[in-house]
Amino acid sequence: MPIQVLARAEKGRVLILPLRGAETLFEGYLRLQETPKGPRPKKFLINKDGDERYLQPEDLVRLLRKASAIYVARGEPVSEGQFIKFLEGYQLPHRKVSICQLCISEKRKFTPLDGKAIRFKGGVICQRCAAEELQREADFRHLGRAAKLHLARTLLKRRNLDDVLALLALERLDSDLTKFDEIPAAKEEDPMAVETLDLPPDLKASLLNRTESLLPVQAKAVRGGLLEGQNLLVVSATATGKSLVGEMAGIKNFLLGKGKLLFLVPLVALANQKYDQLSLYRDLGAKTSIRVGVSRIKLGKGKRMNQDLNSEIIVGTYEGIDQILRTGRDLGKVGTVVIDEVHMLEEKERGHRLSGLIGRLRFSYPQAQFIYLSATVGNPTTLAEQLGTDLIDYQVRPVPIERHLIFAEPRDKKGLLRRLVKEAAAMTSSTGYRGQTIIFTNSRKNCNSLSMAIPNSAAYHAGMQYDQRRKVELLFGRADIDAVVTTAALAAGVDFPASQVIFDSLAMGIEWLSVHEFNQMLGRAGRPGYHDRGVVYLLPEPGKKYQGGKGESEDEVALRLLRGTMEDVLPEYGEEEQQEEVLANAVVAGSKEDLIRLHKLTIGLDDLRSSLSALQDANLVKGIVPTRMGRAAAAHFLTPGEVVVIRRGLAGDKEPLEVAIDLEKFEDLYLKAADRISTTLRMQVSSRALHGSVMDLLSSEDLTRLDPKVREELLNFAKEFTRCGCPDSPYCGCPDRKASLKILNLRAEGMSPGRIIQEFSDNYGIYAYTGDLINYLDSVVRRLEAIEEIARVLGKKETAKEAKRLRERIEG
CATH class of the missing domain: 3.40.50.300 (P-loop containing nucleotide triphosphate hydrolases)
Known part of the structure; x- marks a missing residue:
């Protein structure tokens, strides 16, 4: 098989690779010197399997004359020009070629590019080397398989590895690179x-x-x-x-x-x-x-x-x-x-x-x-x-929507959000409306944190009071703020006319969004009459997973949502949920025939007979007629299981507040110093005050390593809420119950929700959102109302009076 020679100029020398087919015979390094006759060989060093030796310059000339072809790859300009003069001086025919710079530099392989080059670090490389480089960077950033495939497609489209790597590092944002697709606007029908x-x-x-x-x-x-x-x-x-x-x-x-x-x-x-x-x-x-x-x-x-x-x-x-x-x-x-x-x-x-x-x-x-x-x-x-x-x-949109995908590390998120919000606010539509942004995140804590980090923005979540949320709605509606940061759980709520939607997170709590939820949320980008187009950005964190996320990482979820098809609405309900609806239907129906007709009109219900049998066993219906207990349960949206909890509690002479807590505890308590504690102890401590990681901390020796004030607050919390004598304390549920009872007692004593929160903050280093606490107190009032009515049905008049008294105290 004939020998071919590949040469590539480096600084001060020329790499010589003799090739027989795909085999590299050895690596040679040629140094040239200027002579009156032009450039001539000075030294020729070869390396074969680690054995280095010098050959006579004449040996190189013989090799080149013997070669069936000499290829000159682009290299260092000065050395390359000198080498070509040398070839011309010896009348050695040669051809300039474009080859992969990484193949020749690292693998000593000759890979012609024939129009499929990828630009990289001022040179060009082959698709395989570019893919390997991108794979290494993606692995370093813990990207999932779907994200890697997306980046590979982006690379082949752009054919510039520098640009794709710069995007991953967020060194520069190019909308052509970040753009995943566009949902086009359709022509409107004849008006x-x-x-x-x-x-x-x-x-x-x-x-x-x-x-x-x-x-x-x-x-x-x-x-x-x-x-x-x-x-x-x-x-x-x-x-x-x-x-x-x-x-x-x-x-x-x-x-x-x-x-x-x-x-x-x-x-x-x-x-x-x-x-x-x-x-x-x-x-x-x-x-x-x-x-x-x-x-x-x-x-x-x-x-x-x-x-x-x-x-x-x-x-x-x-x-x-x-x-x-x-x-x-x-x-x-x-x-x-x-x-x-x-x-x-x-x-x-x-x-x-x-x-x-x-x-x-x-x-x-x-x-x-x-x-x-x-x-x-x-x-x-x-x-x-x-x-x-x-x-x-x-199924058409009145304005087009561009969908963009950027993989972002947590440390980069806030700066990226500030930039995207600022860029949107600087744009004005053809109808004169300034760009505004909705940012969806997965927790109220993130809402507040991001709104504080983004100029001229506001948080909006269910933990806020109605008048606070209403103020944000008005400010956004008047374009007095550039962005609102809200939770995915509130996505179906208010009508914000935004030009841009950004997904800081693709989760709702600890569960990934469904395709339907995702499309509902992104659909808020671009309003007819306001904006010429809508823009959507997904900022998934590579490798991020949630306990409820079924093993998927956020970057994988992003691609699944972007490519996903809408889920069918096929309601299927559990036995208790079905029994609740059958009981409510029984209240409305006037006869068995009516109840059967109602059952057929209620989507998602199974066998009527089995639900009625279960309700009769629970003494909620007699035949098809609701009992007094059943009517009380239906009126207060109680499941049969909740009725059992109330009856057992009242039979055991529990206080009405204790029964209400059996039905619902207040769990939205947050540890103020969670981040500081996590940093100090170099372990992850949840911000949720009743989380297992916090319970572990309360019983560990690590408390001695904390700031004295934080330690005192945690000890106060442990002393008041975790000492119960249960064998599996503090994981027995008593801390949740005791904290809830403390809140309700403080409210019954006349404290405002804000004062209750201040009390927990001062004594235990724990905070809650006012809206959450008001919602809980409101729910307890309704629970007490149900307990009061069921107590009357059971003939427990004094308990009913006590439930009413407590209800009125908590109402305020």
């Missing part, structure tokens, strides 16, 4: 003029004050029978105008005397916003009221809102309206029921209650028009069949 709609004159005039033509999804709903009373499931992306679909039907039906409008949403924050919006129809003679789980905790302030059930429009949360049905009260003549966010049928904690509510409303108001609203779901046709409606499926 439907409001003037042509079959609407009462007053409603038409009201709509014309807002717009001259309908948005596509609205027009599609009208063509689908909206204004003729047809029941509809309207599936369309966020900010496409679904709400007006329900309003048009509801107000038309009211004006034609068909009955009132019920507009139901999952969260109090949404209900408050919708109450304000629908109150504008008072000019048409429609009084609006609200029915939500209004806090029972008296704080001496609060917005007064109409709660009269005789109103023509009733805005409510699911539970707020269901409570009316569960207690046998009548909503009057109902013409339209609008259920927003109906995909929450799939939600673990509340899905069964929404299903039960829908069934009870369909049974109680069969003549009403039902409009269900949802963002994209995986099985809209099946869901429409289950709900007994026609489907309006509008």
Whole structure:
């Protein structure tokens, strides 16, 4: 086989590689010298299997004359020019080639690039070497397989390893590199003029004050029978105008005397916003009221809102309206029921209650028009069949969304967020709106930390009081702040008109987001009429995992969410959840036939007979008729298991507060010094004060290594809450119970929520969010109300009186 020679100039010398096929015969290093005849060989050193020796310069010339081809790879310019003059002086034909710089430098291999070069450190390398370099960097950053494949595709698209490595190191951001894909905007259908709609004159005039033509999804709903009373499931992306679909039907039906409008949403924050919006129809003679789980905790302030059930429009949360049905009260003549966010049928904690509510409303108001609203779901046709409606499926966006992916280490996150928020705020849309950002993170602590680190931003989470959240809503709506940092759990809440959405985390608590939740959240980027496009950034942390995350790392989850298809809404509920809904249905039904019909109308229920049997064994129904205990349980949203807890507690002469704590403890207590303790002890201590790692710390000798004040606070906490005598103390649940009882006793003594938090902070170095504590106290009030009623059913009058007294004290 003929020999080929590859040469590459280095500083002061030339590397010579004789090649026979894929085999390198040896490494040679040539030093040239200038002579009157031009460059000539001075020294020629060869290295073969570690054995170094010099050859005569003539030997090199003979080798080159014998070679079937001489290839000159790009190298150090001065030495390369000198070597080419040498070849020309000996009339040795040669050809310049582009080869992989790493192959020749590190592997002594000849890899021609033939148009597939990757730029790297001022030179070019082959795809294999580039992939290996990228793999080493990805391994160093603990990236998962999916993330590595994504970066490999990015590299092949860009063909510049320096750029991809700089992106990983966040040295520079290039939108062409970070961009994962774009969800394009679709051309709108022929607009439907409001003037042509079959609407009462007053409603038409009201709509014309807002717009001259309908948005596509609205027009599609009208063509689908909206204004003729047809029941509809309207599936369309966020900010496409679904709400007006329900309003048009509801107000038309009211004006034609068909009955009132019920507009139901999952969260109090949404209900408050919708109450304000629908109150504008008072000019048409429609009084609006609200029915939500209004806090029972008296704080001496609060917005007064109409709660009269005789109103023509009733805005409510699911539970707020269901409570009316569960207690046998009548909503009057109902013409339209609008259920927003109906995909929450799939939600673990509340899905069964929404299903039960829908069934009870369909049974109680069969003549009403039902409009269900949802963002994209995986099985809209099946869901429409289950709900007994026609489907309006509008799967397009009015503005495009760019989706970007950046793998970011924790230390880089805040600086990156500041930069992205600042860049968005510096942009103005064609309609004159400045860019604003929603940042989703997975905890309230992160909300506060990030909002403090990002200029002109605000935290927004359920731990804040209503007036605090409302202030943030107003500031964002007026564009007085650039960003709001919120939790994923509040993603379905308020309506923030943002141009940009950033995912600081892809988790909700310790569980990864579902594809549906993810798309709901990113859909908030880009509002028609406000922004020309929406921008979404995912900032997954390489290698990060959560206990509930099924072994996936966050970088892998990011790619799964970006490529994922929407999950089907297929409600399946546990036995207790089904029994709760069957019991609530039994309260509404007037006969066995009614109960059977109600059962069929409630999505996700299995065998009626087995649920009734279990309820009868629990003394909650007799046949199909709810007992007094059963009616009390239904009215207070108690599961059969919770009824057992209350009955056992009362039978054991437990105090009402203890029974309430058996039902629900306050666990949202946080250790102020958690980060300092973790740093000092070089171990991870949870910020949750009742976490096992904190319990371990309280009983260890490590306390002596802590700051005296921190040590004193922890010892105070241990002394008051962990000394119980249980064999497995402090992991027996007593600390949770004692802390909850302390909170409730302080409230019963007249302390405000803020003062209770200050008490825990001063004595134990523990804090809580005011909103969380108010929500817990409110829940306890409702629990005590249930305990009071069940105590009366059981004939325990004194216990009922005590429950009432405590309830009133905690209410304030």
